[in-house]
Amino acid sequence: MTTSSSSSQQSPFESELAVHLVDAVQLDMDPHEIDPTSPLFGEGLGLDSIDVLEIALMVNTQYSIKLESHDENNRKIFHSLRSLAQYIETHRPAR
Amino acid sequence: MSGNTWLRPEKGNRLTAYLLIGIIKHLGPHAASWLRGPATLYYALFYPTVRRASWRYLTHLYHAGKLDRRPHHLMVLQHIYAYSTNIVDRIFLLSGRFDPDKIQCHGTEHLHAALQHGKGCILMGAHIGSFDALRQFGLTASVRFRMLMYRRFLGTTSHFIEQLAPDFNADIIELGQPDSMLTTVSALKKGQVVGILADRAHDQSRSIALPFLGHKAPLPAGPFQLAALTGAPVVLVSALRQKNGAYRIACEPLLDTLLTDEPAAPLKADPTPLMGRYAQWMEGLCQRSPFAWFNFFDFWEEGL
Numbered sequence: 001m002t003t004s005s006s007s008s009q010q011s012p013f014e015s016e017l018a019v020h021l022v023d024a025v026q027l028d029m030d031p032h033e034i035d036p037t038s039p040l041f042g043e044g045l046g047l048d049s050i051d052v053l054e055i056a057l058m059v060n061t062q063y064s065i066k067l068e069s070h071d072e073n074n075r076k077i078f079h080s081l082r083s084l085a086q087y088i089e090t091h092r093p094a095r
Numbered sequence: 096m097s098g099n100t101w102l103r104p105e106k107g108n109r110l111t112a113y114l115l116i117g118i119i120k121h122l123g124p125h126a127a128s129w130l131r132g133p134a135t136l137y138y139a140l141f142y143p144t145v146r147r148a149s150w151r152y153l154t155h156l157y158h159a160g161k162l163d164r165r166p167h168h169l170m171v172l173q174h175i176y177a178y179s180t181n182i183v184d185r186i187f188l189l190s191g192r193f194d195p196d197k198i199q200c201h202g203t204e205h206l207h208a209a210l211q212h213g214k215g216c217i218l219m220g221a222h223i224g225s226f227d228a229l230r231q232f233g234l235t236a237s238v239r240f241r242m243l244m245y246r247r248f249l250g251t252t253s254h255f256i257e258q259l260a261p262d263f264n265a266d267i268i269e270l271g272q273p274d275s276m277l278t279t280v281s282a283l284k285k286g287q288v289v290g291i292l293a294d295r296a297h298d299q300s301r302s303i304a305l306p307f308l309g310h311k312a313p314l315p316a317g318p319f320q321l322a323a324l325t326g327a328p329v330v331l332v333s334a335l336r337q338k339n340g341a342y343r344i345a346c347e348p349l350l351d352t353l354l355t356d357e358p359a360a361p362l363k364a365d366p367t368p369l370m371g372r373y374a375q376w377m378e379g380l381c382q383r384s385p386f387a388w389f390n391f392f393d394f395w396e397e398g399l
Contacts, residue, residue, distance in 0.1 A: 040273075042273075046300070048300075048301065049270070049271070049272060049273055049274065049275035049276040049277070050301070050317050050320055052273050052276060053276035053277060053280060053321075053324060054324070056277060067277065069274060069277035069278045069279075069280065069281035070278075070281065074277060075274065078274070
């Protein structure tokens with residue numbers, strides 16, 4: 001992993017993903033203000049499971065990655081902007 | 096938040112659940128029927144919120160022109176008695192001792208038609224009538240029936256389920272988890288039926304106040320947004336108790352045209368047309384069976 005997990009600065013890919021995420025769940029905030037380490041669900045950004053579904057649909061459209069419901073890692077993947085970005089970066093098909 | 100009192104399991108309910116389960120296990124299910132009278136008096140005396148919630152509902156129902164008599168206080172007792180009957184029936188239903196001939200299904204062709212689209216089906220109900228009779232209906236269907244619910248909040252229900260129908264747990268999709276909707280979508284994609292009671296707004300950020308019995312009440316937008324996002328057809332289903340103790344299960348489509356081909360983006364952004372139709376459907380049920388309304392809390396958030 002190239003991203004430093006302690007930094008609260010968005011990496012270039014995290015910034016790109018943040019824009020899509022804010023758009024997908026119609027979050028009323030500047031994408032660049034999202035702390036990449038803060039939880040997406042519940043506390044933190046306050047997203048719910050319908051938002052998580054919309055993020056999954058967005059990830060599928062933008063990055064051609066299907067997030068499966070039975071993946072036991074879902075809670076880790078959707079934990080934060082950073083964990084989601086890392087998952088996409090390691091799983092996106094080579095272009 | 097006064098409007099969310101139903102989220103907290105009530106001590107009294109839990110005690111009642113244990114008491115009822117104990118009585119059934121030792122004395123048989125019929126003994127539970129005798130308790131309906133005392134239970135009604137107990138609730139009426141010691142649960143002023145239940146009493147006030149019932150009165151508020153009956154008053155709104157009357158002023159909306161859906162109750163033919165002006166409400167009087169005996170009706171509150173009748174209403175609570177109907178709830179006690181519902182709980183006793185629930186025990187028979189969950190333990191598999193309810194006479195299957197006393198469950199009559201109408202409009203099941205709508206469910207079959209919905210399933211033809213291969214997108215599963217959202218079977219949408221309300222806390223009106225019997226949820227467990229609906230489940231009985233699900234058990235007889237040829238496809239897997241899943242139920243979306245808040246397991247951790249439902250004190251009485253979860254005790255009943257654990258004690259009387261342990262198999263049911265596997266079919267519950269727990270709400271309030273990050274992957275709740277991902278699991279739901281996957282179930283729908285497999286062509287399964289997902290049941291949801293869509294009348295209680297648990298999340299203020301995802302609820303919309305709509306007129307219900309003449310007054311605005313917060314209703315959850317989530318179930319309708321889920322329908323719009325997945326394109327899964329929605330079938331409304333109710334199970335109302337008839338005078339002879341049988342349950343009449345009735346299905347009808349939420350919309351005449353199904354949201355099947357393209358996920359309905361405009362409806363996701365603004366699900367109020369779907370929700371308005373749902374509210375009307377609930378009004379119809381309340382008019383038909385005035386005492387089958389089992390939302391004994393500050394439903395309209397007007398203060399009790």
